[in-house]
Amino acid sequence: MAMTGGVGSSNPADKEIQLICDxxxxxxxxxxxxxxxTFLASQYRSQLVAGVNYFIKVNVGEENWIHIKVYQPLPHEKANPKLTGVQQNKSEQDSIDYF
Structure with a gap:
């Protein structure tokens, strides 16, 4: 996890990230x-704010990729993650950048 406000490095997606995508x-x-x-998380970056912003690379079928930005509120808020952005026409090689 990155320091507050900073965006961390890219990491392979795990079960928690896939659950957020689902x-x-x-x-x-x-x-x-x-x-x-198909909606399979591949990689992600995170940004610690008053919660966590996740920037996630998602395979949506064959060679089709999108990047999504998802805000996960703090655990005590007991709220579901919220989609806050989508970038289309991405490739598997595209880096995940802040948007």
């Missing part, structure tokens, strides 16, 4: 007016 998948599909049969 929770916002419907919101991503609504935002992009598409349905994805």
């Amino acid at each position: 929770k916002v998948k419907a919101d991503v599909e609504k935002e992009l007016s598409q349905t994805f049969s």
Whole structure:
């Protein structure tokens, strides 16, 4: 995890990151007016704020990739993650940058 406000380095996605992706998948599909049969987190970066911003690289089928930004409130808030941004037309090689 990065220091407060800074964005950490890229890490391989784990079960926790995939769970976050699963929770916002419907919101991503609504935002992009598409349905994805594949929605697999690959890598992520995080930013500690009053909660955590996650910047996640997601494979949405074959060679199609998107980057999503998800805000996870602090645990005591007992709130679900919230989709706050989507970038389309990404490749597997694209770095995950702040957006």
